[in-house]
Amino acid sequence: MQLPPQASSEDQYNERLEKLMELANIDWELASETLIRTLYAEFTDQQVREFTGLLRASVEPTHFERMIKDVIRWNADADAASLSTPTLLLHNLNNPNFNMADTRRVAGLIKDSSVAFVESAFDVVLLAQRFFFGDDTPDLIEPASLQTATPPEAATVHTILFTDVEGSSALTDRLGDARARDLLREHERMVREALKAHGGSEVKTMGDGFMASFSSATKALECAITMQRAFAHHNESATARPSTGSGRAEVIRV
Incomplete structure (x- = not known):
């Protein structure tokens, strides 16, 4: 499974990353929160705080620019084209960072790929459980009320x-x-x-x-x-x- 559908920096690089690098050198607290809010537009304030805390614990402000530059240089198109494993590409319709053209490009690279259109980050979790374990797997995140959710139509x-x-x-x-x-x-x-x-x-x-x-x-x-x-x-x-x-x-x- 792949979320979001990306195979190189071509699918994710934009001018906002450059601005974030500049902001990180001035105000790391603001830059780290802005990055999480940009990447996960559907997150609640509590989720933003938790993921921002994880980012700050994982990356030093002085290393952030180097990390972004590594992202810009990333290209796995050849690896994607060589994949023979069935691959499920997950496209979040309600996240503005997901671009239909990018999903189309990656789907064209991976020969045995499927595309799932989801409405939220939680749908991704639910679909992942069904994809790997089947519809009878108890839900690991939410209470039992969601265990009876209607399964997706057969592909x-x-x-x-x-x-x-x-x-x-x-x-x-x-x-x-x-x-x-x-x-x-x-x-x-x-x-x-x-x-x-x-x-x-x-x-x-x-x-x-x-x-x-x-x-x-x-x-x-x-x-x-x-x-x-x-x-x-x-x-x-x-x-x-x-x-x-x-x-x-x-x-x-x-």
Whole structure:
């Protein structure tokens, strides 16, 4: 199991880490708490205090910058691509640090991977117990009331289709918010029409893109072709560049 789905610094590095390194040199107490609140947005104040205490006990302020620089250099793409063990990737829908594009990239690296979409950190614990021990395992964290929770549906193989409007931020800068939003609405309409026509299920909308599921790889490819033709026809007079991509995996939704 992997939480969050990451294989290199490409999946996690951003400008906030650089700012945290600067802050740690000025105020380690504030920097350590900020890091925990950023990584675990769904934590309660008590959980933040406990994890911040663990971080401070584990890392000296003077070593924090070196730790972050090591993280930036980390790259395990080759190791991920060589994995033959079935791997469950856990994507927390309610944590802003989880990026759908990162999950998509790692799922593409690991051949025998499944993706589970969860709503909270506790769902991860519950799913981990079921994944390793089965549904009859007593819950180790919460009281018995949760032992009767409905188990997740059995995993089935689906083909996942992603759509994306390339350069959407630049498009907004060029056209302005109103015109760019109108263009994205047209993109959404064309995508949903194609999904309906080819039996696709909309899983998630990501601002300028979609994640959709198909029971058949053929249907997904036919839908992608339909979308691309519709986009090409529309783009004769527009400046957006929608794109599509697909992959086959076991998907579990909790």
